[in-house]
Amino acid sequence: NAGVMQNPRHLVRRRGQEARLRCSPMKGHSHVYWYRQLPEEGLKFMVYLQKENIIDESGMPKERFSAEFPKEGPSILRIQQVVRGDSAAYFCASSPRDRPYYGYTFGSGTRLTVV
């Protein structure tokens, strides 16, 4: 069990390009959460997904950001027309729904740099 896998680890995009961040949850975990950490700041909740459903997207910016967790394959966080302010570390976490109180298992993150 390789844990939560995020790729790429580092991503550089020019302003206006699209960024796609992938997250494969731990085996047996059906709940995925995305968090963003801006430089010198804490973890900010973005979105909570289950397979084929967005449960809570209250932390997602209203424009340019979207997330999905398809029936097959990894969860994708997509940022369209990136701007410099999108530069941050994006962390994905997963949990097994039947044991929510074990907390989340985080991936190592994707560091997005917009140039």
Add this chain to the structure above:
Amino acid sequence: DQQVKQNSPSLSVQEGRISILNCDYTNSMFDYFLWYKKYPAEGPTFLISISSIKDKNEDGRFTVFLNKSAKHLSLHIVPSQPGDSAVYFCAASALANDMRFGAGTRLTVKP
């Protein structure tokens, strides 16, 4: 809205002494609290948790205290070791839903 607050961005202690990290929350619906530890270039890792029905949980050198009336929790590390140097995040959850994190406290343990 910042429902979970860690007001001390940094803390420095001497090896062998006690480290006390504090966390305050505003949402009275939170019923589960966790502490995560994060090293640079890594994801946060779960450290210790406490349910709202308890006021203390201990795991080795780590103890978490919860004061529900004050909406305050703290993490005690004793004795502190240089390997404990990391950023510590407090997190809270309501009804097993997604967690909200504080801004983190950077702990430095000096040899």
